[in-house]
Amino acid sequence: MPSWADPVLSVGIIVLVGLVAPVLVLLIGKALAGSEHPMKRKRFESGNPPVGSGKGFFSMQYYPYLIMFVLAEPYAVFLFIVAMTFNLKPDVSGSLMILGVLALALALRRARKMVEGERGIILVQEEGSVYFGNLDEIAKKAGQFIKKNRLASKVINWGYTYSLWPAYLVTACCGTELAAASGPRFDLERLGFLSYGNPRQSNIVLIDGTLTIKMAKVVRTVWEQMPEPKWVIAMGACVLDGGIFWNSYSTVLARDILPVDIYVPGCPPRPEALARGIMMLKEKIKKGEKSLNQPTSISENKEMREVGNVG
Amino acid sequence: MLAETPHAQKLGLALGGSASVTEDQKAGLIEVRVEPKFLMDVSKKLKELGFDHCVSVTAVDYPRENYMDVIWHVSSYSNEELGNKLVSLTVRISRDEPRVGSLVGVWESSLFSERETHEMFGVEFEGHPDLRPLLLPEELLGKWPLRKDFILPKRRSDLFRKGGAQP
Numbered sequence: 001m002p003s004w005a006d007p008v009l010s011v012g013i014i015v016l017v018g019l020v021a022p023v024l025v026l027l028i029g030k031a032l033a034g035s036e037h038p039m040k041r042k043r044f045e046s047g048n049p050p051v052g053s054g055k056g057f058f059s060m061q062y063y064p065y066l067i068m069f070v071l072a073e074p075y076a077v078f079l080f081i082v083a084m085t086f087n088l089k090p091d092v093s094g095s096l097m098i099l100g101v102l103a104l105a106l107a108l109r110r111a112r113k114m115v116e117g118e119r120g121i122i123l124v125q126e127e128g129s130v131y132f133g134n135l136d137e138i139a140k141k142a143g144q145f146i147k148k149n150r151l152a153s154k155v156i157n158w159g160y161t162y163s164l165w166p167a168y169l170v171t172a173c174c175g176t177e178l179a180a181a182s183g184p185r186f187d188l189e190r191l192g193f194l195s196y197g198n199p200r201q202s203n204i205v206l207i208d209g210t211l212t213i214k215m216a217k218v219v220r221t222v223w224e225q226m227p228e229p230k231w232v233i234a235m236g237a238c239v240l241d242g243g244i245f246w247n248s249y250s251t252v253l254a255r256d257i258l259p260v261d262i263y264v265p266g267c268p269p270r271p272e273a274l275a276r277g278i279m280m281l282k283e284k285i286k287k288g289e290k291s292l293n294q295p296t297s298i299s300e301n302k303e304m305r306e307v308g309n310v311g
Numbered sequence: 312m313l314a315e316t317p318h319a320q321k322l323g324l325a326l327g328g329s330a331s332v333t334e335d336q337k338a339g340l341i342e343v344r345v346e347p348k349f350l351m352d353v354s355k356k357l358k359e360l361g362f363d364h365c366v367s368v369t370a371v372d373y374p375r376e377n378y379m380d381v382i383w384h385v386s387s388y389s390n391e392e393l394g395n396k397l398v399s400l401t402v403r404i405s406r407d408e409p410r411v412g413s414l415v416g417v418w419e420s421s422l423f424s425e426r427e428t429h430e431m432f433g434v435e436f437e438g439h440p441d442l443r444p445l446l447l448p449e450e451l452l453g454k455w456p457l458r459k460d461f462i463l464p465k466r467r468s469d470l471f472r473k474g475g476a477q478p
Contacts, residue, residue, distance in 0.1 A: 249463065250448075250456070
């Protein structure tokens with residue numbers, strides 16, 4: 001083996017891994033994708049439709065992250081690896097090398113697009129047989145394999161139980177108990193339960209308190225925006241059966257709008273009760289159970305539209 | 312317990328005899344009942360006496376007797392002695408035609424409260440500059456949800472039929 005082969009091999013392996021991993025992620029994502037609600041990809045944040053001049057299209061908070069993770073960080077890593085392998089100083093020559101690789105990749109991509117046209121990845125598909133290159137079929141088979149494999153699903157479910165992130169959605173006074181439960185004394189974060197400010201990156205709707213008709217719409221929207229898998233905890237007597245607002249014109253029960261997994265009764269429930277509810281939800285997730293109640297959304301719910309007929 | 316106390320008699324005289332005034336001394340509440348035609352005069356006189364702001368506007372529904380009471384609660388910031396008292400200015404109107412003069416011209420702070428009372432009870436405030444809906448969602452507009460004969464949504468009635476809360 002010539003002396004230059006060893007560093008080239010190591011860089012090659014790293015580049016190969018970097019190329020294969022995103023392809024795998026894309027395949028798995030494509031395989032597991034189900035049907036989605038039209039609300040899901042609309043431009044909402046935290047249930048508020050963007051209205052007026054105050055809501056700009058360019059939301060600045062995401063772009064520094066994008067720049068950091070997509071450009072700056074891989075660049076630094078590659079620079080480090082190249083400098084180590086070829087025993088270079090991290091100066092202009094290393095940077096030029098990386099830029100050359102990037103330019104090569106772009107040129108290859110351009111060439112492939114010119115060859116394959118707009119459709120891109122689907123190459124061959126005939127009746128009865130699938131050739132290598134039909135990525136849809138491969139993705140489907142891979143997805144089925146992953147679903148069938150119980151060990152994988154167990155591991156995944158175990159992972160879910162330690163990243164339960166509810167969206168901030170304090171609808172009523174039970175929110176004080178949630179705040180106490182998140183505080184240092186009860187500290188639900190030790191269970192992996194951490195409130196987060198965005199439905200896109202969270203997976204639990206924790207309804208804490210009375211739902212009015214107006215707020216029920218927001219809750220449903222937030223739930224639609226969440227990616228799968230997602231769960232619902234209904235906290236307090238008001239969303240269970242009405243509580244002290246049982247004869248109010250505006251109270252909505254949680255089961256009328258969402259598939260509730262766990263009810264935490266009480267008026268309001270103590271933080272211990274909430275912690276117990278979360279532990280029960282974890283058991284449920286580990287078993288892979290889902291809520292049997294599948295209500296329609298509010299716009300499709302006839303009874304909710306006929307609310308309050310004066311007789 | 313509402314009764315005719317010296318305070319109440321004094322206020323009744325000051326209002327010129329067109330209102331019946333009683334007082335609940337324990338609660339610090341003075342009730343002024345007027346006919347709808349004297350409402351504007353009495354409210355202006357109350358303001359001249361020092362009751363300078365409206366605390367809340369509400370209504371009470373009596374479906375069997377077929378009338379409604381519309382109530383303005385007024386009190387005082389400028390006069391310390393009057394500030395301890397809460398005056399409830401009450402008008403009894405027909406339930407079939409719930410119309411009453413708006414007091415926004417006298418107490419501007421009743422602007423939003425009258426809007427709320429309008430959408431909850433269906434009381435038309437004549438002369439109100441802006442009677443748009445304030446709090447209710449679209450489904451409930453025009454249903455007057457705080458009236459006694461408002462029927463709760465159907466899906467709830469099964470649960471609570473035994474409680475006897477439905478009219």
